Amino acid sequence: MNLPLGYAYSAVYAGIRQAERDDLALIVTGLDASAAAVFTRNRVQAAPVGLCRRHLALSKGRVGAILMNAGNANCATRTGDAVALDTARATAKILKLPVAQVLTASTGVIGVEMDGAKIMAALPRLVEGLSPARFEDAARAIMTTDLVSKTAFAEAHLRRGSVRVAGMTKGSGMIQPNMATTLGFVMTDAELPAAALRVILKRAVEASYHRLSVDGDTSTNDTLVLLANGASGVRPEAKELARVEEKITGVMEHLAQAIARDGEGAKKFVTIEVSGAPSDDAAARLARAIANSPLVKTAIAGSDPNWGRVLSAAGNAGVVFDPGKTDIWMQGVAVCRGGLAAPFSEAELKQKLDAPECHIRFSLRGKAKGEARFWTCDLTHGYIHINASYRT
């Protein structure tokens, strides 16, 4: 895969987390980039989230570098704001950037003071290691309970040349629509003004991270940044913008799906499709209710074609619908027709539900066209195991 031009990446172990694997990473763009970002809607927000908002406002959406760490969320910390600002300043100084063009992002435990000195000490090594080829290293450094690093790539061939998109993300728990995973960074070398970027990001997030649910929790640190540095020298023509947006959206969909696939303890990736709802928004609410139901998620874990739980979960979505006009399919098998049990072979369907990819389709009869797709995972013993012992 061709990476976007003009970006460099690095990662080192700074000692922020106990396990000796890289926990500090850097993304740098040679030409300063247009940037758009979305953040957690949690009332409690980590220090770096505040810093990002302030810097993006000050720089009018221009970004030169993003400093990221795992192992400490820098949230609910006495020294949080100072540590975030000091490390941004130090990064700006080494890279000769205006401070406002440096963003920071953190993920990890809440409520533990972050030792800025460790980051300061590691910064020279971090900058020294910068290379366009170290994209995967950076993606790995921001992992916490993630089992795999999560990256996605795309390329669009436009009239004046090609532009590339690459994204990295982390997250496997605390995932919920209305700002999904903890951290995500999407880079393109297309030339796009910040205003266009904001519109693209808003729509792309709606179609990707907001369609994702692992456990219904939303973190204090969720940050998603989209950068466009123009290093390709290609400014998409007006009619080509949709294709660039499609590529960016595709990368973000892939990243969001990767999070659900890597959901804490997840053995199965579950896609929920809703159609025939009064509106797309209503469809999304129905899909989310099904995706968030622990009873549905445990049924999937147990390969149990328990469509009654799907119907009941949808009934809690706050959407008006006629249960008697509801059809449900699992793995393509009709299990509920008009709100009633459809005949199917329980044994055969159980076997189909043993697959690593499960599919639930929830459809309302009638003329309405609202539809939505949602991704989640099953709820297994692994989730409990990870979360009963993560911190200590």
Next chain:
Amino acid sequence: MNLPLGYAYSAVYAGIRQAERDDLALIVTGLDASAAAVFTRNRVQAAPVGLCRRHLALSKGRVGAILMNAGNANCATRTGDAVALDTARATAKILKLPVAQVLTASTGVIGVEMDGAKIMAALPRLVEGLSPARFEDAARAIMTTDLVSKTAFAEAHLRRGSVRVAGMTKGSGMIQPNMATTLGFVMTDAELPAAALRVILKRAVEASYHRLSVDGDTSTNDTLVLLANGASGVRPEAKELARVEEKITGVMEHLAQAIARDGEGAKKFVTIEVSGAPSDDAAARLARAIANSPLVKTAIAGSDPNWGRVLSAAGNAGVVFDPGKTDIWMQGVAVCRGGLAAPFSEAELKQKLDAPECHIRFSLRGKAKGEARFWTCDLTHGYIHINASYRT
């Protein structure tokens, strides 16, 4: 404990569930009772819920008998309405009651046709077995994944004599505020008009079942009925009404707590207290967000004093508050002061959190007085085990 006068109970095995234990129960009141009821707010509602609503409207809130079964929810069933009505009719006929004075309630699997013939065949035995002493038998017959039967009792000594209250409930999963558990029946022998009963029930539910969360799911069958048959011959005086309400509320609080204690897979009973919120409603939303967070619930399961998760969960409640003015206690130990880590012995607190009763206090500094108390349980491997295999 003295049971309310004038009620009789019975339970038999009718073959609705596979396991050979009682699955059909009956509550009968000699004098027809005033009744008030609340039902699930799920958009998908079981046939008996519709029947109860219709009969209570027709009878103007008078009830003579309640027929209850476990093993089949009679929801999303082709013949559901007919089965509910036929069995109510047959019960009315044997007991010589107007049909509209018979309620039915079901709990169990959704989407499987209920065999009314089994209930019809068992009805004579059921009626024959009626006895004022068989209260516990009825409570046991409505259990599904419940590990223990759940009952509560109270007595109020009024000027003209004593009145008694007794309640039974079932439920351990699919428990969520805004209609909590599946089935609950509270009987008193006080003489109370239906209008007063409705007011009492509404307030008592708010203080009990609506303060309870096990897994955030709300069932299709939730039904809570309050009966007052006047068999004590005591009509509370106006100024005594509050004491009767207090007893009824106390019984319902006890029942709701019993559900959380018996939460599917639960090892720990968790009380969450919120104070200093802008309003009682805001406090309830904060408490509910904390109670519903799988990350908080798994931390409790792991005896992990992870107060950051509590703060983060509260941040998702949709309530405006200043994290910097937040104090959190776990087991009475201050773990967070002004949104920051408070010094505490991790080892000691971990040990305290091994207790079967856990307590989280979340308090906002300032002049606001909104408060709420919520009950939930920890999230353990047991929940997964039960729900990945319940149906099959």
